[in-house]
Amino acid sequence: MPDTKVSLPRDVRGKVAVITGAASGIGEATAKAFADLGITVIGADVDDARGATTFAALGAPHSYRHLDVGSSDEWGALIADVTREFGGVDIVHLNAGVMTRPKTAPLMDDPLAWFTESGFTKVMTVNLKGVALGIIAALESPTLSHIIVTASGAALTPLAMDPLYTMSKYGVLGMCLALEESLAERGVRIDVICPGAIGTAITPPDIQAAVKQESPAFLGNAVAELVTTADHGPVWTAFTEAEGLRRYDVPGGPVSATV
Numbered sequence: 316m317p318d319t320k321v322s323l324p325r326d327v328r329g330k331v332a333v334i335t336g337a338a339s340g341i342g343e344a345t346a347k348a349f350a351d352l353g354i355t356v357i358g359a360d361v362d363d364a365r366g367a368t369t370f371a372a373l374g375a376p377h378s379y380r381h382l383d384v385g386s387s388d389e390w391g392a393l394i395a396d397v398t399r400e401f402g403g404v405d406i407v408h409l410n411a412g413v414m415t416r417p418k419t420a421p422l423m424d425d426p427l428a429w430f431t432e433s434g435f436t437k438v439m440t441v442n443l444k445g446v447a448l449g450i451i452a453a454l455e456s457p458t459l460s461h462i463i464v465t466a467s468g469a470a471l472t473p474l475a476m477d478p479l480y481t482m483s484k485y486g487v488l489g490m491c492l493a494l495e496e497s498l499a500e501r502g503v504r505i506d507v508i509c510p511g512a513i514g515t516a517i518t519p520p521d522i523q524a525a526v527k528q529e530s531p532a533f534l535g536n537a538v539a540e541l542v543t544t545a546d547h548g549p550v551w552t553a554f555t556e557a558e559g560l561r562r563y564d565v566p567g568g569p570v571s572a573t574v
């Protein structure tokens with residue numbers, strides 16, 4: 316796995332970004348890192364109380380909007396509003412995500428207990444449909460240039476404790492790889508970031524206690540590095556702070572749309 320990261324920095328000052336799942340964790344940390352780069356951030360989430368607090372702390376020109384990523388109506392309204400206000404959305408960070416495993420489940424419990432239809436619907440609606448709808452909606456922005464998707468290490472190595480979460484992350488990675496060429500033809504770059512264990516609310520407390528977690532700020536800074544680097548993945552890992560952001564070469568690659 317070569318470490319080919321690096322590069323010509325891109326100036327992103329004055330760009331407009333929408334970040335989903337921005338009320339907490341990786342999305343919140345990315346909002347802070349983007350703001351430090353001079354990007355205007357529109358944070359979106361379903362946790363409106365936390366989102367409002369996070370963005371009040373960030374201050375103007377950044378703002379918070381309610382968005383359920385599983386709703387195409389809400390996506391359409393958000394992109395239209397931001398386009399009316401700012402002229403368009405330049406960057407979308409599709410980051411909102413959920414696990415199927417209940418936070419209260421004991422570490423050694425049977426993962427088949429949450430391998431259920433309701434678990435499937437919950438995780439696919441946010442982790443898969445939410446990303447697909449975000450890309451469809453963002454393509455309506457006249458200024459879109461960069462899509463970043465938070466997948467997971469579970470998109471590269473199956474996570475036995477949550478098979479449906481694993482399925483959603485493998486799915487999102489495959490979709491992004493298949494889209495790369497068509498998006499590039501429209502002048503839109505797509506990058507997929509696969510974090511390791513990060514200390515956020517998504518991780519059940521027993522796992523937080525059992526596994527070393529990296530800070531959300533590490534991930535926020537890695538996503539900020541992605542928007543400023545001219546190098547293109549499209550798949551990146553961010554497992555440990557010591558390792559940093561690394562390009563990940565997916566074996567094979569997609570079959571071109573033109574053959």
Ligand SMILES: NC(=O)c1ccc[n+]([C@@H]2O[C@H](COP(=O)([O-])OP(=O)(O)OC[C@H]3O[C@@H](n4cnc5c(N)ncnc54)[C@H](O)[C@@H]3O)[C@@H](O)[C@H]2O)c1
Binds near residue numbers: 339383
């Ligand atoms: N924390 C980790 O160890 C880790 C590792 C790999 C990948 N990830 C991925 O990182 C992303 C961010 O997760 P996090 O770790 O910051 O956890 P988090 O729980 O802190 O953040 C997830 C955010 O998504 C929001 N959300 C949930 N459903 C939503 C919906 N329908 N519409 C809009 N927002 C919604 C939540 O309210 C929350 O604010 C997820 O996609 C997750 O799968 C996390």
